[in-house]
Amino acid sequence: MHRLSKRSVKSLLRSSTAARYRDVAAPISSSHFFYQSADADSKGRWYSVLTSGRCDVIESTKPFKTRNEPFLGCRFESTAAASDASDSPSEKFEYQAEVSRLMDLIVNSLYSNKEVFLRELISNASDALDKLRFLGVTEPELLKDAVDLDIRIQTDKENGIITITDSGIGMTRQELVDCLGTIAQSGTAKFLKALKDSKDAGADSNLIGQFGVGFYSAFLVSERVEVSTKSPKSDKQYVWVGEANSSTYTIREETDPAKQLPRGTRLTLYLKRDDKGYAHPERVEKLVKNYSQFVSFPIYTWQEKGFTKEVEVDEDPAEANKEGQDETAEKKKKTKKVVEKYWDWELTNETQPIWLRSPKEVSKEEYNEFYKNTFNEYLEPLASSHFTTEGEVEFRSVLFVPSVSGMGKDDMINPKTKNIRLYVKRVFISDDFDGELFPRYLSFIKGVVDSNDLPLNVSREILQESRIVRIMRKRLVRKAFEMIQGIALSENRDDYETFWENFGKHLKLGCIEDRENHKRIAPLLRFFSSQSENEMISLDEYVENMKPDQKDIYYIASDSVTSARNTPFLEKLLEKDLEVLFLVDPIDEVAVQNLKAFKEKNFIDISKEDLDLGDKNEDKEKEIKQEFGQTCDWIKKRLGDKVASVQISNRLSSSPCVLVSGKFGWSANMERLMKAQTVGDTSNLEFMRSRRVFEINPEHPIIRTLTEACRSTPDDEEALRAIDLLYDAALVSSGFTPENPAQLGGKIYEMMNFALAGKWGTVSEYQQQANQKPHIPETVEAEVVEPVEAGGQK
Numbered sequence: 116m117h118r119l120s121k122r123s124v125k126s127l128l129r130s131s132t133a134a135r136y137r138d139v140a141a142p143i144s145s146s147h148f149f150y151q152s153a154d155a156d157s158k159g160r161w162y163s164v165l166t167s168g169r170c171d172v173i174e175s176t177k178p179f180k181t182r183n184e185p186f187l188g189c190r191f192e193s194t195a196a197a198s199d200a201s202d203s204p205s206e207k208f209e210y211q212a213e214v215s216r217l218m219d220l221i222v223n224s225l226y227s228n229k230e231v232f233l234r235e236l237i238s239n240a241s242d243a244l245d246k247l248r249f250l251g252v253t254e255p256e257l258l259k260d261a262v263d264l265d266i267r268i269q270t271d272k273e274n275g276i277i278t279i280t281d282s283g284i285g286m287t288r289q290e291l292v293d294c295l296g297t298i299a300q301s302g303t304a305k306f307l308k309a310l311k312d313s314k315d316a317g318a319d320s321n322l323i324g325q326f327g328v329g330f331y332s333a334f335l336v337s338e339r340v341e342v343s344t345k346s347p348k349s350d351k352q353y354v355w356v357g358e359a360n361s362s363t364y365t366i367r368e369e370t371d372p373a374k375q376l377p378r379g380t381r382l383t384l385y386l387k388r389d390d391k392g393y394a395h396p397e398r399v400e401k402l403v404k405n406y407s408q409f410v411s412f413p414i415y416t417w418q419e420k421g422f423t424k425e426v427e428v429d430e431d432p433a434e435a436n437k438e439g440q441d442e443t444a445e446k447k448k449k450t451k452k453v454v455e456k457y458w459d460w461e462l463t464n465e466t467q468p469i470w471l472r473s474p475k476e477v478s479k480e481e482y483n484e485f486y487k488n489t490f491n492e493y494l495e496p497l498a499s500s501h502f503t504t505e506g507e508v509e510f511r512s513v514l515f516v517p518s519v520s521g522m523g524k525d526d527m528i529n530p531k532t533k534n535i536r537l538y539v540k541r542v543f544i545s546d547d548f549d550g551e552l553f554p555r556y557l558s559f560i561k562g563v564v565d566s567n568d569l570p571l572n573v574s575r576e577i578l579q580e581s582r583i584v585r586i587m588r589k590r591l592v593r594k595a596f597e598m599i600q601g602i603a604l605s606e607n608r609d610d611y612e613t614f615w616e617n618f619g620k621h622l623k624l625g626c627i628e629d630r631e632n633h634k635r636i637a638p639l640l641r642f643f644s645s646q647s648e649n650e651m652i653s654l655d656e657y658v659e660n661m662k663p664d665q666k667d668i669y670y671i672a673s674d675s676v677t678s679a680r681n682t683p684f685l686e687k688l689l690e691k692d693l694e695v696l697f698l699v700d701p702i703d704e705v706a707v708q709n710l711k712a713f714k715e716k717n718f719i720d721i722s723k724e725d726l727d728l729g730d731k732n733e734d735k736e737k738e739i740k741q742e743f744g745q746t747c748d749w750i751k752k753r754l755g756d757k758v759a760s761v762q763i764s765n766r767l768s769s770s771p772c773v774l775v776s777g778k779f780g781w782s783a784n785m786e787r788l789m790k791a792q793t794v795g796d797t798s799n800l801e802f803m804r805s806r807r808v809f810e811i812n813p814e815h816p817i818i819r820t821l822t823e824a825c826r827s828t829p830d831d832e833e834a835l836r837a838i839d840l841l842y843d844a845a846l847v848s849s850g851f852t853p854e855n856p857a858q859l860g861g862k863i864y865e866m867m868n869f870a871l872a873g874k875w876g877t878v879s880e881y882q883q884q885a886n887q888k889p890h891i892p893e894t895v896e897a898e899v900v901e902p903v904e905a906g907g908q909k
């Protein structure tokens with residue numbers, strides 16, 4: 116049998132909370148040794164100790180006078196053994212540059228919320244257990260060591276040491292180098308930026324967990340971290356040692372038999388002087404309860420306990436004599452109650468997953484805590500939903516609507532969110548299958564789904580083919596909408612505003628991508644309108660506000676509320692008090708076009724031809740056509756192919772004209788957006804450009820004057836040039852981009868010449884003046900100072 120070395124026994128004792136030794140006898144076996152206590156009151160007695168490798172559990176007897184007395188058995192626990200106990204050589208490694216920067220920031224910049232280190236390390240331990248359990252489904256030999264899947268945390272408050280041991284997947288030597296010496300650069304860059312952004316507000320350690328660098332949070336509180344780990348893939352156990360403020364770390368083989376792990380990882384944190392308070396058992400217990408309550412593996416903490424027992428009391432001899440006279444009293448010995456203290460593991464978290472509990476038993480606070488712990492969030496969710504479906508397909512789920520997005524524009528199109536954690540019969544499978552369980556526009560929903568019907572070796576391909584998943588997906592989507600509706604209906608309007616600000620775009624994407632759910636999405640949309648420029652309204656509110664004879668929902672798409680409010684298309688509608696939705700987000704127009712209608716009312720773009728405001732008067736139209744028909748033809752002749760036709764407008768009141776888009780082509784807004792998105796040559800967009808109709812306002816003085824000109828002098832150059840300018844002006848005011856802005860500028864200056872000259876002189880005089888070269892006054896020439904030569908002489 117392999118024996119413990121004397122040296123490892125000493126190191127074990129050195130780090131033990133309970134044992135200060137004077138001497139150590141040669142160990143008897145790999146787990147049994149004797150030591151002589153150095154405590155004054157033990158009077159140099161010998162103690163017998165049994166130690167198990169895994170958690171350094173030490174069983175010690177009551178004191179012996181010699182070391183040959185038999186083992187009896189009361190327990191105490193040692194903390195991790197000192198690190199220098201090993202004989203094996205250490206190899207030194209440099210951290211990747213990113214890790215060094217990160218460590219430097221963690222050690223030197225993060226001072227608030229340091230306690231999150233425990234949550235992060237427990238979360239890594241839980242991930243390692245999840246991985247083992249998952250792999251164990253197909254490779255049962257991985258689970259052959261009869262070790263429970265759990266996490267054990269032990270503290271040594273005198274020395275400021277915390278050990279966290281999990282029986283998870285562990286790491287091979289190469290994995291230690293890959294996982295704890297390097298990090299994905301994208302994550303770090305984001306983390307460093309977030310850190311910089313939040314620095315003024317007091318950098319918060321909470322940020323760590325969100326960027327996949329949780330392990331390094333150990334250095335928030337530790338000056339030295341040891342990771343001793345044993346992977347089932349390797350015969351050997353390795354120890355990684357890193358120190359705060361060092362750019363290197365070491366790896367060596369664990370040769371100390373007392374520290375061998377059957378499987379898994381033990382982290383030993385040697386706390387900084389100011390952070391030793393974290394090594395109090397009660398503090399650790401509190402942190403676990405606070406932050407890691409819902410980890411789905413048992414977390415045990417090492418706690419001092421006590422039980423009361425009756426012990427006999429040594430009697431005073433005088434009293435005993437007195438009592439001796441009384442025979443019955445002699446039989447009853449005096450006792451007292453004493454509290455016997457001992458240390459033992461205590462289960463500290465709730466081991467039943469929250470989704471397996473009855474929703475009636477779970478409080479809102481518990482859901483919020485579960486959410487924060489599971490998804491590394493520090494804000495509470497806006498809503499949650501806990502449900503079970505039975506029958507055709509059985510699964511349980513808890514879903515959440517977050518209160519912040521954390522997703523960029525690209526993430527919405529191509530989400531890689533890890534927001535849905537899929538379990539099969541309580542075994543965590545993956546958080547990579549969001550896309551199979553939710554459409555991408557709902558990828559912001561977070562939660563847990565636990566199915567009883569899927570196979571444990573489920574893959575993306577299986578999910579994509581599975582009828583069960585299709586049914587699950589439908590139910591999950593329905594539940595997600597119920598949650599969002601709940602927020603929309605809540606009395607607190609702010610919540611929905613927050614939701615809309617963060618996820619409004621996602622729902623609009625849903626209008627485009629999920630026709631089946633239009634009925635659920637549409638009532639959730641919000642827009643500004645001509646009657647509500649500061650507060651967004653719902654489509655229901657719009658419909659309620661419709662005029663009794665109004666048939667359609669009117670909208671205008673533009674780049675801002677201000678430009679929407681000032682568009683000429685709006686003039687008649689404002690006069691008639693008809694509300695118009697302002698679609699100012701680039702995605703709005705396509706979303707609304709996909710919806711087509713809401714509550715059987717069609718969406719109508721007021722910038723497109725054939726606008727019907729429900730006020731048709733055929734006689735009057737005929738009359739106006741007769742009066743202005745010739746003008747329309749004359750203008751069309753001048754504008755040629757630039758416009759499809761010239762018509763009399765029913766939507767203008769103060770502008771002379773407007774350029775409306777054809778019914779089936781792009782609006783001015785869409786044309787602008789498409790041009791902005793096309794790189795390089797935009798001529799290939801021409802075919803999608805809609806036909807344009809030039810509408811004139813017969814009541815406007817310019818149109819009336821031009822009508823006169825059309826009748827009397829249709830070939831007059833100035834009148835024709837006025838038509839050109841009118842067209843260009845309509846182009847701009849209708850939201851289109853003029854084809855030749857410089858030429859438009861020239862036309863405006865020319866017209867200004869005429870206007871100004873008409874008031875203060877003749878055109879020819881004005882033109883003459885304008886053509887003259889700039890006049891340089893003589894006095895200026897006289898004042899030119901010639902250079903002064905050296906010595907002050909000319």
Ligand SMILES: Nc1ncnc2c1ncn2[C@@H]1O[C@H](COP(=O)(O)OP(=O)(O)OP(=O)(O)O)[C@@H](O)[C@H]1O
Pocket residue numbers: 235238239240242243281283284285286294295324325326327328329330331380
């Ligand atoms: N207890 C452990 N057991 C096994 N492997 C671990 C353990 N702790 C950390 N690791 C490995 O180290 C890697 C780095 O951990 P780190 O916490 O920095 O990032 P992460 O776990 O990938 O991201 P996050 O912290 O956001 O979960 C992990 O991905 C894992 O492979």
